[in-house]
Amino acid sequence: MANPAAIAVGSEQYSRIVEWLNCEAELLDTGQDRKWLETMVSKEIVYQVPLRQTVERARGTGFATTTFHLDESYGSLMSRVLRNESGFAWAEDPPSRIRHFVTNIRVAQLENGQLGVRSNLLIYRTRRDQTQPQLLSGERQDVLGAEDGALKLYRRTILLDLTVIETHNLAIIF
Amino acid sequence: MSSDKTNKDLSDRLLEELQHGLPRGEIPAALFGNEDIYRLELRNIFARCWVFLAHDSEIPAVGDYVRRKIGEDNFIVVRDDDGEIHALFDACRHRGVQVCRADSGNTSVFLCPYHGWSYDTKGNLLGAPLWKNAFGDMSKEDNGLLSVAKLATYNGLIFATLDPSAPALEEYLGGMKWYLDMVFGLNEHGVEVIGPPQRFVVDANWKSGAENFSGDDYHLGTLHRSAWSIGAFPVPFADNMMGYHIQASAGHSLSLSMAPTEDDPGPKFFAYPDDLARTFNTSRLNPEQLRIARRSRVFVGNVFPNFSILCVPMTDDGAHFPPTGVLTIRIWQPMGPGRVEAWNWFCAIRNMTPMQKERVYKSGLASFSMGGVFEMDDTEPWILAARTGRSVSAEVLDLKLNYKMGLPGVGIARREENWPGPGVAYWPRYEEGVQRNLFRFYSEMMRAERGVWPKFSVD
Numbered sequence: 001m002a003n004p005a006a007i008a009v010g011s012e013q014y015s016r017i018v019e020w021l022n023c024e025a026e027l028l029d030t031g032q033d034r035k036w037l038e039t040m041v042s043k044e045i046v047y048q049v050p051l052r053q054t055v056e057r058a059r060g061t062g063f064a065t066t067t068f069h070l071d072e073s074y075g076s077l078m079s080r081v082l083r084n085e086s087g088f089a090w091a092e093d094p095p096s097r098i099r100h101f102v103t104n105i106r107v108a109q110l111e112n113g114q115l116g117v118r119s120n121l122l123i124y125r126t127r128r129d130q131t132q133p134q135l136l137s138g139e140r141q142d143v144l145g146a147e148d149g150a151l152k153l154y155r156r157t158i159l160l161d162l163t164v165i166e167t168h169n170l171a172i173i174f
Numbered sequence: 175m176s177s178d179k180t181n182k183d184l185s186d187r188l189l190e191e192l193q194h195g196l197p198r199g200e201i202p203a204a205l206f207g208n209e210d211i212y213r214l215e216l217r218n219i220f221a222r223c224w225v226f227l228a229h230d231s232e233i234p235a236v237g238d239y240v241r242r243k244i245g246e247d248n249f250i251v252v253r254d255d256d257g258e259i260h261a262l263f264d265a266c267r268h269r270g271v272q273v274c275r276a277d278s279g280n281t282s283v284f285l286c287p288y289h290g291w292s293y294d295t296k297g298n299l300l301g302a303p304l305w306k307n308a309f310g311d312m313s314k315e316d317n318g319l320l321s322v323a324k325l326a327t328y329n330g331l332i333f334a335t336l337d338p339s340a341p342a343l344e345e346y347l348g349g350m351k352w353y354l355d356m357v358f359g360l361n362e363h364g365v366e367v368i369g370p371p372q373r374f375v376v377d378a379n380w381k382s383g384a385e386n387f388s389g390d391d392y393h394l395g396t397l398h399r400s401a402w403s404i405g406a407f408p409v410p411f412a413d414n415m416m417g418y419h420i421q422a423s424a425g426h427s428l429s430l431s432m433a434p435t436e437d438d439p440g441p442k443f444f445a446y447p448d449d450l451a452r453t454f455n456t457s458r459l460n461p462e463q464l465r466i467a468r469r470s471r472v473f474v475g476n477v478f479p480n481f482s483i484l485c486v487p488m489t490d491d492g493a494h495f496p497p498t499g500v501l502t503i504r505i506w507q508p509m510g511p512g513r514v515e516a517w518n519w520f521c522a523i524r525n526m527t528p529m530q531k532e533r534v535y536k537s538g539l540a541s542f543s544m545g546g547v548f549e550m551d552d553t554e555p556w557i558l559a560a561r562t563g564r565s566v567s568a569e570v571l572d573l574k575l576n577y578k579m580g581l582p583g584v585g586i587a588r589r590e591e592n593w594p595g596p597g598v599a600y601w602p603r604y605e606e607g608v609q610r611n612l613f614r615f616y617s618e619m620m621r622a623e624r625g626v627w628p629k630f631s632v633d
Binding site: 049051054067069071073076083084091168169 | 275276279369374375376377397399400401403404406490493494515520536540543545549550553555
């Protein structure tokens with residue numbers, strides 16, 4: 001179980017990662033997508049939510065390797081931010097209420113000096129007068145690295161616990 | 175409305191109002207939410223019409239299968255040992271249990287988990303445990319998985335119908351074939367799907383997707399205004415309204431955004447890359463089809479009832495990449511009067527370079543997927559239309575929806591008498607005849623007796 005590269009809970013480095021994740025969740029929960037993109041995300045970001053199918057146990061977890069719900073670069077993420085600022089982004093205006101719950105944080109030192117961060121993610125979302133929330137659960141697999149003295153997100157893969165998505169759109173950042 | 179009205183009376187009344195209102199462009203809003211109408215749609219439309227199941231590139235090898243739906247019911251679309259494609263009703267003949275347990279895979283046997291009846295990829299019953307003791311001399315031939323009544327493919331698109339009285343697929347598609355060739359048969363290589371479909375469920379009625387893709391170009395200016403503001407789409411709104419609305423055959427409609435002349439500097443061939451477009455040849459297309467495809471910027475269409483096609487220039491990152499032709503196909507799978515599952519595939523032309531395929535996929539995903547800048551706005555009005563559709567007020571106040579655009583005296587669209595393709599064409603696209611065509615065939619199917627088919631011509 002013990003990963004030799006694991007960074008221990010309670011260590012200074014681990015705490016720094018937790019603070020980073022909390023800060024990120026706060027920006028995403030409060031509609032500060034542009035600030036998130038400009039201050040926490042590397043220009044080299046690869047951000048993917050792979051499709052998933054139900055498959056027999058012998059065939060693995062069912063995650064697609066070439067097709068995605070979202071497959072974003074810095075430029076396409078910026079397109080999303082610009083879209084939401086256009087005043088005509090009906091899907092999220094009025095915006096959904098969204099909250100990111102990030103738990104089970106595991107940090108490991110990668111060979112290239114970056115940090116591998118895995119966490120469990122639960123997104124709670126309501127729209128208009130909905131009383132039943134839309135829930136999206138999954139695992140985040142992040143790679144964080146230093147850039148200009150700050151930690152930046154270089155890679156994010158979201159492994160959803162769903163094959164069919166029941167939320168009216170994916171105008172959200174995981 | 176009197177309280178002794180039964181539900182049956184109401185759905186009959188709605189269908190009568192549809193029939194009589196259509197020539198005036200009036201459609202009762204309750205069609206988008208009434209429960210009895212929905213039950214009737216499952217029987218009269220989805221259990222009778224040719225419906226799209228899969229693309230043959232999804233099951234290239236012997237034993238490959240995907241699980242798909244007709245109406246609300248599961249079917250196994252599988253390639254047998256001889257390479258033939260079958261669509262088998264996923265219900266064991268013993269107790270009706272589903273024998274296919276995954277969305278896709280490869281197998282030689284479908285095994286029922288209850289008592290162990292097993293079937294081959296043609297649906298034949300192979301046996302069951304301790305067969306001699308249990309079933310002795312019982313015939314296996316009569317106990318295979320049930321199959322669709324007819325299955326056929328066109329340009330790699332696999333369709334099936336549950337109705338043995340249905341006309342052949344090519345007759346059912348009618349004039350729509352000519353236009354499908356312009357998208358799926360641009361060269362001898364044809365298209366392939368890029369990976370498994372994206373699936374998402376929305377609280378909307380399936381007809382909202384079908385009628386939108388039949389040629390609702392007018393919504394772009396408002397609903398999708400944000401897409402222009404970020405440079406995702408290269409043709410201005412008013413220019414994009416130039417083009418044709420085509421009622422290709424009964425129920426099947428499409429819309430082409432077209433440059434006024436071949437010399438227009440805008441996108442050609444849906445903005446497919448030039449070197450790819452040079453492989454688009456006339457061996458499969460006649461010169462008229464090729465000429466129209468060359469001038470086309472956007473193709474959007476719907477094969478009745480719920481198979482939609484969109485070919486459109488898009489980019490995921492306007493600052494770095496020019497728009498490229500993106501082809502998406504989808505089905506609007508009914509799950510209830512106010513619930514629909516969208517299945518969304520992106521397609522590549524087979525002889526594209528890996529880089530071209532990547533641009534197509536990324537641009538398509540960023541625009542026409544549930545996280546795409548176009549599509550994420552689409553679900554919003556469809557959810558709200560379904561809410562109106564199931565409202566008592568729409569029923570009591572007798573809300574009729576307005577489908578009048580392009581009727582005589584309404585707007586500038588005029589019939590194009592010299593249109594070289596099949597069907598009825600209007601120019602420009604300020605026109606809702608494409609939707610009225612869908613609802614006209616819908617109306618006839620909803621009232622047709624079993625075994626009887628409406629006429630397929632649109633004139």
